[in-house]
Amino acid sequence: xxxxxxxxxxxxxxxxxxxxxxxxxxxxxxxxxxxxxxxxxxxxxxxxxxxxxxxxxxxxxxxxxxxxxxxxxxxxxxxxxxxxxxxxxxxxxxxxxxxxxxxxxxxxxxxxxxxxxxxxxxxxxxxxxxxxxxxxxxxxxxxxxxxxxxxxxxxxxxxxxxxxxxxxxxxxxxxxxxxxxxxxxxxxxxxxxxxxxxxxxxxxxxxxxxxxxxxxxxxxxxxxxxxxxxxx
Amino acid sequence: xxxxxxxxxxxxxxxxxxxxxxxxxxxxxxxxxxxxxxxxxxxxxxxxxxxxxxxxxxxxxxxxxxxxxxxxxxxxxxxxxxxxxxxxxxxxxxxxxxxxxxxxxxxxxxxxxxxxxxxxxxxxxxxxxxxxxxxxxxxxxxxxxxxxxxxxxxxxxxxxxxxxxxxxxxxxxxxxxxxxxxxxxxxxxxxxxxxxxxxxxxxxxxxxxxxxxxxxxxxxxxxxxxxxxxxxxxxxxxxxxxxxxxxxxxxxxxxxxxxxxxxxxxxxxxxxxxxxxxxxxxxxxxxxxxxxxxxxxxxxxxxxxxxxxxxxxxxxxxxxxxxxxxxxxxxxxxxxxxxxxxxxxxxxxxxxx
Numbered sequence: 001x002x003x004x005x006x007x008x009x010x011x012x013x014x015x016x017x018x019x020x021x022x023x024x025x026x027x028x029x030x031x032x033x034x035x036x037x038x039x040x041x042x043x044x045x046x047x048x049x050x051x052x053x054x055x056x057x058x059x060x061x062x063x064x065x066x067x068x069x070x071x072x073x074x075x076x077x078x079x080x081x082x083x084x085x086x087x088x089x090x091x092x093x094x095x096x097x098x099x100x101x102x103x104x105x106x107x108x109x110x111x112x113x114x115x116x117x118x119x120x121x122x123x124x125x126x127x128x129x130x131x132x133x134x135x136x137x138x139x140x141x142x143x144x145x146x147x148x149x150x151x152x153x154x155x156x157x158x159x160x161x162x163x164x165x166x167x168x169x170x171x172x173x174x175x176x177x178x179x180x181x182x183x184x185x186x187x188x189x190x191x192x193x194x195x196x197x198x199x200x201x202x203x204x205x206x207x208x209x210x211x212x213x214x215x216x217x218x219x220x221x222x223x224x225x226x227x228x229x230x231x232x
Numbered sequence: 233x234x235x236x237x238x239x240x241x242x243x244x245x246x247x248x249x250x251x252x253x254x255x256x257x258x259x260x261x262x263x264x265x266x267x268x269x270x271x272x273x274x275x276x277x278x279x280x281x282x283x284x285x286x287x288x289x290x291x292x293x294x295x296x297x298x299x300x301x302x303x304x305x306x307x308x309x310x311x312x313x314x315x316x317x318x319x320x321x322x323x324x325x326x327x328x329x330x331x332x333x334x335x336x337x338x339x340x341x342x343x344x345x346x347x348x349x350x351x352x353x354x355x356x357x358x359x360x361x362x363x364x365x366x367x368x369x370x371x372x373x374x375x376x377x378x379x380x381x382x383x384x385x386x387x388x389x390x391x392x393x394x395x396x397x398x399x400x401x402x403x404x405x406x407x408x409x410x411x412x413x414x415x416x417x418x419x420x421x422x423x424x425x426x427x428x429x430x431x432x433x434x435x436x437x438x439x440x441x442x443x444x445x446x447x448x449x450x451x452x453x454x455x456x457x458x459x460x461x462x463x464x465x466x467x468x469x470x471x472x473x474x475x476x477x478x479x480x481x482x483x484x485x486x487x488x489x490x491x492x493x494x495x496x497x498x499x500x501x502x503x504x505x506x507x508x509x510x511x512x513x514x515x516x517x518x519x520x521x522x523x524x525x526x527x528x529x530x531x532x533x534x535x536x537x538x539x540x541x542x543x544x545x546x547x548x549x550x551x552x553x554x555x556x557x558x559x560x561x562x563x564x565x566x567x568x569x570x571x572x573x574x575x576x577x578x579x580x581x582x583x584x585x
Contacts, residue, residue: 115339115374116372116373116374119373119374119377119378120373120377120407120411123377123378123381123411124411126381127381127384127411127414127415127418130384130418132384132389132418132419133387134419134420136387137389137419140387140389140390144390148390149389149390150390150393150424151390151393151394151397152394152397153394153397153398153401155394157390157391157394158359161386161388161390161391163355163386163387163388164387167385167386167387168353168355168386170385171350171353171355171382171385171386172350172351172353174385175347175350175351176351196255197255197258197259197262198255198258199258199262200258200261200262201262201267
């Protein structure tokens with residue numbers, strides 16, 4: 001009896017051992033699983049952090065544009081006017097806002113026309129960003145009286161105005177800003193070591209550049225023929 | 233010196249084995265760098281005498297350049313800029329004055345001179361320079377613009393105003409007047425802006441676009457009655473012979489915006505009656521749009537009928553044997569059930585041809 005009991009206790013023990021081992025194994029697997037999943041999450045988060053900041057917005061915009069293209073193609077196949085369709089589906093006030101923003105001037109730079117136009121353009125840019133000091137203005141008007149404040153071309157107001165230090169500072173700052181903006185209009189070209197040397201001198205190089213600027217548009221073909229060695 | 237006779241007799245006239253190309257010649261010439269002088273040794277200036285020596289040397293170089301080429305403004309400007317950079321204002325001024333003696337019509341010189349004074353906080357000197365520049369070259373808009381801008385920056389608004397007044401005496405182009413008006417508007421002086429507009433129209437009233445702009449300005453600044461007066465004055469100014477359709481169309485559209493539809497109709501009809509045939513195309517377009525938006529069915533129909541009639545009249549006037557045009561015209565009249573007399577007249581005319 002005791003043998004059976006002891007054998008059963010041994011088998012019990014063995015069974016318990018087995019169970020414990022099984023439990024331990026399952027715990028191990030669970031731990032490994034969790035480790036693996038954690039690691040994957042970490043990698044994923046790292047990747048998300050490294051993406052450029054506007055990735056989401058950009059992707060959405062690209063998708064939207066793709067949809068627009070497809071819809072446009074469909075409309076063209078069916079023979080409808082896509083713009084008209086779109087207008088019918090937008091709300092009225094939003095449509096008005098879009099119209100208004102289009103009507104507002106964009107003012108792109110059209111390149112050099114002549115010095116007067118350039119100065120006028122600069123003047124308009126500077127004055128639209130000018131914010132006049134209305135309080136000082138009305139004070140000055142009170143002090144000076146209307147005769148002097150609204151002069152014609154003959155009234156004598158020379159020498160009546162003594163500018164304050166702060167306004168002179170403002171003038172000087174503005175002049176310097178104009179100078180820095182002027183510098184932006186001419187950039188330094190990089191040195192090209194592979195360019196053909198057709199000069200013997202720095203002065204000669206500049207002169208050749210000038211000639212190229214004026215004559216290249218007419219002599220392209222001839223130059224290419226000479227380079228190749230034979231006419232086309 | 234003449235070469236010895238032996239050298240003149242070339243025995244072998246075949247090309248040499250080793251040829252040289254033009255590119256190779258140029259490359260070799262450039263690489264020799266014959267004209268590149270080594271830079272002078274760098275000297276540290278330690279006391280006032282050395283400084284004076286250095287400045288004397290630089291001045292001598294500048295004066296030499298000027299002596300070589302007096303009319304090249306860049307020489308003068310570089311000299312004056314250098315004097316400014318060593319804070320010798322009086323010398324810089326004298327350089328500029330000498331340059332102006334050479335060429336007083338050079339705009340860059342005046343601009344550089346005034347800018348130098350402004351940069352060095354010499355406001356009254358700058359004012360003098362600008363005054364002289366503006367007196368000598370009154371048609372250069374840069375001077376006026378920069379002068380008034382300087383006065384505005386200094387917060388001398390009456391001074392800027394006087395500059396503009398002086399400028400307008402020269403009756404400059406439209407854009408100049410526009411800058412003056414924008415200036416007044418910037419300081420919220422709408423009445424003065426109105427005055428300027430009226431003076432502007434005295435000078436530049438021959439272009440109907442300017443009338444339109446003025447009326448737009450009045451409308452936008454909340455005085456539609458003034459805008460109406462402007463339109464009417466514009467119509468008076470041009471009179472019957474020179475009527476311009478843009479003015480009339482703009483007037484009618486203005487009335488539309490003011491919700492005065494009857495007046496708009498009157499204006500359109502006046503335009504149709506008084507303008508020669510070629511210029512009525514736009515009038516018709518806008519009239520039909522207006523009627524479609526605000527008119528009733530009868531109105532729309534009358535407009536369209538009169539438009540078609542004009543078209544047919546034109547076609548018939550060109551070619552009185554254009555049977556298609558005649559038939560279309562007659563059919564149109566019949567469809568719209570016009571007066572019997574008119575239809576009969578039309579038939580008569582067709583037959584008379």
